[in-house]
Amino acid sequence: MLSCKQTTELLSQGQDRMLNLREKIALRLHLAVCEGCRNFRRQIDFLRHACRHFTAGNRHEDSND
Amino acid sequence: MSTAIAARLGGFRADMLRFAVLQLRDQAAAEDAVQETFAAALEGAQGFASRAQLKTWLFAILKNKIIDIIRRRNREQSLGKDIEEIADDTFDPLFDEHDHWQAVESPADWGDPAQSLENARFWEVFELCLHRLPENTARVFMMREFLGIETGEICKELAISTSNCWVVLHRARMSLRLCLQDKWFNTR
Numbered sequence: 001m002l003s004c005k006q007t008t009e010l011l012s013q014g015q016d017r018m019l020n021l022r023e024k025i026a027l028r029l030h031l032a033v034c035e036g037c038r039n040f041r042r043q044i045d046f047l048r049h050a051c052r053h054f055t056a057g058n059r060h061e062d063s064n065d
Numbered sequence: 066m067s068t069a070i071a072a073r074l075g076g077f078r079a080d081m082l083r084f085a086v087l088q089l090r091d092q093a094a095a096e097d098a099v100q101e102t103f104a105a106a107l108e109g110a111q112g113f114a115s116r117a118q119l120k121t122w123l124f125a126i127l128k129n130k131i132i133d134i135i136r137r138r139n140r141e142q143s144l145g146k147d148i149e150e151i152a153d154d155t156f157d158p159l160f161d162e163h164d165h166w167q168a169v170e171s172p173a174d175w176g177d178p179a180q181s182l183e184n185a186r187f188w189e190v191f192e193l194c195l196h197r198l199p200e201n202t203a204r205v206f207m208m209r210e211f212l213g214i215e216t217g218e219i220c221k222e223l224a225i226s227t228s229n230c231w232v233v234l235h236r237a238r239m240s241l242r243l244c245l246q247d248k249w250f251n252t253r
Contacts, residue, residue, distance in 0.1 A: 036171030
């Protein structure tokens, strides 16, 4: 069973490389029982989303358009 | 340059400059990137009816200019050794002796964070948090997340190891999420 620390490292790497099957299964097992790590995954997904939004020049779309 | 187009482009200048400064951390280089973007955009700028489309297109050009500058910089001064700006044990206090989350440190549910993206104040906090990342960590993070460069290419350009690249990106994300939690989500 992965620890939360290992899980966060692997979730992060999942944004930067293809995880192998063994890693994916280990993650799924951990995430099924760990709300903190599920939230962590959503948080880093949000970070990526925010960066995409930012680089499209949408920073102030509410105030400008 | 026709004055109408110049005025139209000029309206984006402040946002573009801030975006470039954030990534290049160098005012003069950022000014150059914005200037080159305007020069390249003059021809096509008339074709855009909507302000939002024009802005997206301008930022796409600017992004490429920034990539060019970063690549040039990497060639002139690649790091050649692993980045250790955020220490290995920085995030240890978040975890207990079994490396599971401390109860109070367990990541929170941010609700529907999409609402934050519509809030101008959120972006100020976001920039503040990015500025707090150490220089080379920020460089790697922005190459990856802002410019969309693959990890393999980033390591090659900076002459750092692949595993170091992953570690740096992970620590950058950990820092950013803690900063956003503290400066934004806790204040909501």
